[in-house]
Amino acid sequence: MAGERRPRKRSAAPLEDRPVRLPDKNVYDALVECLETGRYHSAQAYAQDMAERDVFRGIGAKQVIGRLLVLRDACGRALHARFHRQPKALQRALDLYEPVMNRILTIVAMAFLQERERAVGRGREQLGALVEAGMTLTAERSPESVLQRIVEVACRLLDAKYGALGILDGQGGLGQFITTGISEEVKARIGPLPVGKGILGVLVREAKPLRLRDLTQDPRAHGFPPNHPPMHSFLGVPIISKGRLFGNLYLTEKQGAEEFSKEDEKLAVTLAAQAAIAIENASLYEEVQRSYDELKRSQRLLVRQEKLASLGRLAAGLAHELNNPLSSVAGFAEALQRRAAEAGTAGQPGLAEFQEYLTLIQEEVSRAATIVRRLLDFARQREPSFGLVDLQGVVANAVAFVQRQARLANQQIVVDPVPEGSVAYADAQMLQQVFLNLLTNALDAIEGGGEVRIAARHRRDPGGRGPGRAWLDVMVSDTGTGISPEDLARVFDPFFTTKEVGKGTGLGLAICQSIIEQHRGTIEVQSEGPGKGTVVTVSLPLGE
Structure with a gap:
């Protein structure tokens, strides 16, 4: 247009x-x-x-x-x-x-x-590292060594700065914490480690992997000690043995990256599975070793009991053979002493020391009678009458028996209270005899002055798959004469004594050892040498 x-x-x-x-x-x-x-x-x-x-x-x-x-x-x-x-x-x-x-x-x-x-190269390297880790872990026999190696291997494989292994205590919390990457100085500054609160509690409850880019931004990230080194990237995986949660493996501060990757998580899960097998193997090995040690202990006890039984029969025969003439000597000495007192010997030639001699005869006969009585006690060792016993009361009764004697001799007995809940399946009278004997020996060792202390503590055997057996250790120590290394090896031999001639029969510790072994416990004597005191430790299994 x-x-x-x-x-x-x-x-x-x-x-x-x-x-x-x-x-x-x-x-x-x-x-x-x-x-x-x-x-x-x-x-x-x-x-x-x-x-x-x-x-x-x-x-x-x-x-x-x-x-x-x-x-x-x-x-x-x-x-x-x-x-x-x-x-x-x-x-x-x-x-x-x-x-x-x-x-x-x-x-x-x-x-x-x-x-x-x-x-593929990284995968091969990781596979090789896993194989090496598996061989390393399965080569360990001690559960404690296995647990420490798990943390160290995990940190090395996954380039983590810090690593830890939290072990469950059987009550839903963390009873043991094994770490790597943290120096002893830093550990001392940190103080008590986490017990299963916050993010660690989540891992315990849920028992599944958890991967965080920045731990500090997670609202559940609490419960750590205030002086703990800073942590950002975080990876936690469960260690499950035979369908049961054993603990958790924790890794923090991925080196060379801002966070742990999915591949890292898979690798950690695989390592945790290997760790569970290694823990199980170490625990089984420990159980086998414990059973073997128990078998050897039982064999030694059986051989020892057979020897002691033979020795006991000999001692019983000797005691009976000695008892009759000793009774006669004691009776005649007493009669002569009574007649001499009635007739009066003062001023008579040759008879001035008559009363003194009779007194010495009676004292020596009394000492011989004591030896005979100990021989009979040794020969007549009875089977324990087991029942639930409060060891706190047993120790207290033994201390009460010797306390008056110690005061009269100006000797000091320091008593640290036995922990509450020290209940064992035992024979109270036999154990009281043990502690009474140990306290008497300790007081004899400080005759020239010193201190006797009796203390006790609870402990547990380290358990690869949970809490180990509970024990009560009772330590009777003195600052007295001590024992030489050559004598220390013989202290439990019947009739061996380190006391002066005439002051001991050498049967006390032999009887104590026999009683403690009947209670499936142990007794050990330690001394750094003459003049350096002695410590006797009695360990008894607690009833749970």
Whole structure:
């Protein structure tokens, strides 16, 4: 139409200045960004980024290349759609983008394959490390050594700065904490370690892996000591043995990365499974060793009892043979002493010392009678009458028996209270005899002055799969004469004594050992040498 002004056609901008909009798909958005913004400094940098993207993980090399080929074709179609009426511009676009796309395709494929090769290499290294870790752990026989090695191996495999192993106490909390990466000085500054609150309590209750980028940002991250080293990245996995939670493995501060990866978590879970087997093996080995030791102890006890029985029969025979003449001597001495007192011997030649001699005869006969009585006690050792016994009362009664004697001799007995709950399956009278004998020996050792102390404590055997057996240790110590190393090896031999001639029969400790062994306990004598005192430790299993 005349007069109409047709809109003026805008001149096309040079192709190099125009952004080209490519298909915006999730898989290819990084490539779109690359082509539109040019933010990558090189195709190699872009290819490396593409190869490491999650979208290309978990798929094969053919799939990666196939996706890139589809992308290249999509780019070509996009260019044809945009410049289909501008053949020259289209050709310039294709000349510009096709080499770039082909180059990117080649580099991405190569980078991807290189990344896969590196991943395979890392996998081989991890597999080798796991095999080595498994061999190392299964070679350990002590449960304590196994637990420490688990933490150390986990930190090394997963590049963690700190590691810990929390072991359940059987009551839903953490009874033991084994650490690595923390010096003894730092441990002392930290103070008591966590007992199962906060994030550690969650792991105990849920018994499943937990991976955090920043522990400090988690609301459950509490319960740690205030002086604990800072922790950010965190990985915790359960150690489950025979379907039961044994404890948890904790790793913090991933070195060279901001967080532990999923691959790290899988590796930690695998290591935890190996650890569970190693713990089980070590526990079984310890049980076998304990059973073997118990068998050897029983054999030694049986042999010892047979020897003591033979010795006891001999002692009983000797006691009976000696008892009659001793009784006669004692009776005649008493009669002579009475007659001498009636007749009066003062001032008579040869008879002035008569009373003194008779007194010495009576004293020596009394001492001989005591030896005979101890021989009979040794020969007549009875079987224990077991029942639940409060050891606190047993020890207190033994102390009460000797306390008056000690005061009269100006000797001091220091008593540390026996812990509450010290109940054992025992014979109260026999154990009281043991402690009375030990206290008497200790008082004899400080005749010239010193101190006797009796103390007690609870302890548990280390258990590989939970709390071990509970024991009561009772220590009777003195600051007296001490025992030489050569005599220390013979203190439990019947009739052996370190006391002066005439002051001991050498049967007390032999009887004590026999009684304690009948109670499935142990008795040990320690001394650093003459003049350095003695410590006798009686260990008795507590009834639970």
